[in-house]
């Protein structure tokens with residue numbers, strides 16, 4: 001389990017994190033989103049033991065992370081800007097990891113050669129940006145970490161490689177209960193991977209929800225009636241958004257699915273479709289409800 005308890009962190013006059021508390025269960029994949037400068041990288045670095053909070057602490061499996069060698073051997077952090085020793089090849093770097101991570105799995109490293117078709121004798125710094133990111137994942141997944149912390153992880157990877165890496169992460173979560181924390185600006189990307197999403201805004205965690213709860217609690221409905229319905233159609237059901245496109249009306253509704261269908265059917269609809277919402281749409285309506293414009297938060 002990963003825990004952040006009341007963490008605040010300032011850089012000179014900038015309050016990067018303000019009393020952030022969050023908990024990520026073992027085997028969970030947690031997506032952290034937020035606008036530029038929201039504090040995502042700072043939070044990830046505190047968990048990776050790179051920074052220490054001014055107040056509060058980061059814990060993994062109940063142990064404090066900062067300056068804890070035992071815990072650090074179980075964590076891999078892939079930062080947004082990668083760093084490799086300048087003269088090291090993939091093979092050298094693998095040997096380096098082997099010495100640091102007791103869980104290093106040479107067999108897996110060999111197997112993953114087919115997924116990341118890169119010459120292991122090549123100097124990493126001579127590889128392209130995307131290939132370097134592939135190497136970072138190759139090494140990380142061969143080290144079999146208990147905790148994987150990723151900052152904008154898929155940036156620079158081509159679409160095929162993005163899918164491959166996502167599948168490999170999901171496989172490790174399913175097979176050996178790896179816990180993952182991912183920071184990203186891309187909700188569509190996170191939708192495939194995460195079970196929980198948190199939004200960080202100006203250093204504070206303003207929303208945190210399980211994806212399933214989000215998806216089962218909010219519905220998009222397209223409905224059209226033979227005749228104009230006078231007066232309100234829905235009673236005692238919270239409508240988050242409503243618009244008309246010709247004779248078709250669109251509703252975004254929270255909860256009450258069966259009751260909503262019953263009330264619509266009373267008016268004899270010719271169209272009654274319940275459509276899937278993207279995670280992005282869900283957040284637009286959710287955040288609208290608590291007074292933030294999502295555009296300012298995510299993009």
Ligand SMILES: Nc1ncnc2c1ncn2[C@@H]1O[C@H](COP(=O)(O)OP(=O)(O)OP(=O)(O)O)[C@@H](O)[C@H]1O
Nearest residue numbers: 011014015016034035036037038039040041042043
């Ligand atoms: N080493 C540092 N020195 C001074 N200020 C810093 C440092 N690191 C971060 N900050 C400041 O802290 C705030 C949070 O930065 P952080 O990098 O955590 O945001 P972020 O959410 O990761 O942003 P982005 O999406 O742009 O990567 C910003 O105002 C940033 O300028």
